[in-house]
Amino acid sequence: MIPELFKQCDCPRARWPKCDHPFHFRKQVQGRRWKVSLDAWLGHHDVRSVGEAEAVAADMLAAMRSGTFSPLGPRPRQDPDGPYDIHAEITQIKTLVQEALRDVRAIRQRMDNGGTS
Numbered sequence: 001m002i003p004e005l006f007k008q009c010d011c012p013r014a015r016w017p018k019c020d021h022p023f024h025f026r027k028q029v030q031g032r033r034w035k036v037s038l039d040a041w042l043g044h045h046d047v048r049s050v051g052e053a054e055a056v057a058a059d060m061l062a063a064m065r066s067g068t069f070s071p072l073g074p075r076p077r078q079d080p081d082g083p084y085d086i087h088a089e090i091t092q093i094k095t096l097v098q099e100a101l102r103d104v105r106a107i108r109q110r111m112d113n114g115g116t117s
């Protein structure tokens, strides 16, 4: 198993390839220290084989070295066709909520004024 991979469970290291706990990846690249859960990074929860974990780790490492690594997932955030972007989603939701609140206030104001227009 490559040294960048580790687990946070209480099992002895020798058991890691077999035990049912999630893999994590830890590496310092160009002065940045990364620590990422493989499952969270991929967005699912089934990386349990060493082979698969090492393949994912290799992808992470390549992205880190090329400067395109995002802790949010395998594909860079600026990809327009791509992946789910949690920050964009949050901004969008905030905007929607603000608009909805504005509407509610406007309706209340109209009701308070006793008008129906």
Ligand SMILES: [Zn+2]
Pocket: 007, 009, 010, 011, 015, 016, 019, 020, 021
């Ligand atoms: Zn374990």
